Amino acid sequence: MRQEFTAISAFSTVLAFTAGAVLCMQVSQMQAQPGADISVPVLWAIEAAVFGTAVYVWQSQVTFPGWILGIAGLIGIRTALVSVAGLMLAVMQETANVAASLQETSQLMPRICAMVFALMVCYPVRVFLPMRAVEIRRRGRGFADSAAVKSATAGAEEGDRGLLIVTVKDRASTGRKQPRPTPAEAMADLTPAAGIEGDVELPLSSVLALFPEDILTDKALALSDTGSMGIPFDVIHPQLKEAQVVFSVADLRNLLPPAVRKSLVQSSDSDLEVENTLVLLPLESIVPQLPPEALELPLPSPPPWAEVEAAESIVFAKI
Amino acid sequence: MASINYALKEISCKVVYYGPGMCGKTTNLQYIHQHTVDDKRGNMVSLATPGERTLFFDFLPLEASQIHGFRTKFQLYTVPGQVMYNSTRKLVLRGVDGVIFVCDSQWEKMRENLESFRNLQENLASYGYSLETTPYVIQYNKRDLENVGPTDYMQYVINPRQVPHFEAIAIRGEGVFETLNCICSLVLGQMSHKQEAGAI
Numbered sequence: 405m406r407q408e409f410t411a412i413s414a415f416s417t418v419l420a421f422t423a424g425a426v427l428c429m430q431v432s433q434m435q436a437q438p439g440a441d442i443s444v445p446v447l448w449a450i451e452a453a454v455f456g457t458a459v460y461v462w463q464s465q466v467t468f469p470g471w472i473l474g475i476a477g478l479i480g481i482r483t484a485l486v487s488v489a490g491l492m493l494a495v496m497q498e499t500a501n502v503a504a505s506l507q508e509t510s511q512l513m514p515r516i517c518a519m520v521f522a523l524m525v526c527y528p529v530r531v532f533l534p535m536r537a538v539e540i541r542r543r544g545r546g547f548a549d550s551a552a553v554k555s556a557t558a559g560a561e562e563g564d565r566g567l568l569i570v571t572v573k574d575r576a577s578t579g580r581k582q583p584r585p586t587p588a589e590a591m592a593d594l595t596p597a598a599g600i601e602g603d604v605e606l607p608l609s610s611v612l613a614l615f616p617e618d619i620l621t622d623k624a625l626a627l628s629d630t631g632s633m634g635i636p637f638d639v640i641h642p643q644l645k646e647a648q649v650v651f652s653v654a655d656l657r658n659l660l661p662p663a664v665r666k667s668l669v670q671s672s673d674s675d676l677e678v679e680n681t682l683v684l685l686p687l688e689s690i691v692p693q694l695p696p697e698a699l700e701l702p703l704p705s706p707p708p709w710a711e712v713e714a715a716e717s718i719v720f721a722k723i
Numbered sequence: 724m725a726s727i728n729y730a731l732k733e734i735s736c737k738v739v740y741y742g743p744g745m746c747g748k749t750t751n752l753q754y755i756h757q758h759t760v761d762d763k764r765g766n767m768v769s770l771a772t773p774g775e776r777t778l779f780f781d782f783l784p785l786e787a788s789q790i791h792g793f794r795t796k797f798q799l800y801t802v803p804g805q806v807m808y809n810s811t812r813k814l815v816l817r818g819v820d821g822v823i824f825v826c827d828s829q830w831e832k833m834r835e836n837l838e839s840f841r842n843l844q845e846n847l848a849s850y851g852y853s854l855e856t857t858p859y860v861i862q863y864n865k866r867d868l869e870n871v872g873p874t875d876y877m878q879y880v881i882n883p884r885q886v887p888h889f890e891a892i893a894i895r896g897e898g899v900f901e902t903l904n905c906i907c908s909l910v911l912g913q914m915s916h917k918q919e920a921g922a923i
Binding site for chain 2: 646647648686687691692696704707708709710
């Protein structure tokens, strides 16, 4: 969500206020519907509930005083809308009795109309609501949580809050050197670990749903309702590093259970286009079935810049 | 590239948030903007469409305290993630000192993450830079969503070299400053190394 209050936001606010005032004035001239009377305390309760919910939905991190301020602001704008509408009505009808017009526009329908427009008017200005600081979930390896940062921040002056210099331990002195593969080796094909066998099971219905409709039959769809198909892991694995698993219809057809395969419309030479159509299998169904060793990474091979030891670091701490 | 102005005693570094469209690059910058002290940051400049898509880039200058008597400034940029804005992305990368590659953790974005990462490599190469010489870290964003892939798999796809990586929920600020601090440290380390070698 963009948090800046731009010229467009200001324009929207003014526009919504003007439109709201005009519409409230129009609505106030409508005949009151029988049974539409709601007692004033109930109306206030509804209004407070609606406005309170709106402020919370807009800014869930709003402080409690900010929340109250938001509700008060909305009520203020709603009142202003009704008042302006009443004044406009008095001017247009050349009524000397302004008070009567105000009373007229404070009834149920104009009030609901004003509530809606108050929400529209206030939406762009929600960015000014005071927010509370968000707690960052603690992570074991969070740099900002490290002992080095804490010791440095302990003596920090107020002016330095948010941006602090920290001396971190020289990693070179730890002597954690170990043989590393070259970048080319690291980026080379991630070949499957030896000994990984087996199939990845996918529901037939979800696979057939990806096939072109031309080759599906009712019988095949009926057969697919409960069954599943196995795709050999070694066929899938080479594609995993491409973040997609793609097969042609012809290849997938060969992996289908015989009964389902036979129930599909059989291909002919003229159907080459259909047979070569590529089908994207859902990664979310495949990856969870992979054995852990399938996603094993080679030894870490950080680039040269990662080997450069930082004598100093900067911490941008949240305020 | 990073510049050191000895007359003004000033160090200036450029960090770019890169990644596929809608992955949370601008959200990172907004969170940083909202949660740093006023006098240490400038105005955030954001050129976006009404649909909250970055049109050109976002820019946020940050200033750190003095390091060895030098004022250290970081200029944070984002690139537009949409495929059609590649020339803009390339332009923003000019003179980059460090990259934060933001990934969208959702399953349906896996391929886009990889394509964007390859696009980053290509665009860096067009200036004669590479990820071998430009510090970068990976941020796996949107970890709060339900349809996210495991980080093991994302590491396998995006980060087989295992450079520093962080899980994040940028909209709530989780992992945002951890990622920023890490890249800033790496950039300063790299710059210090270059200075010692007489490269800058």
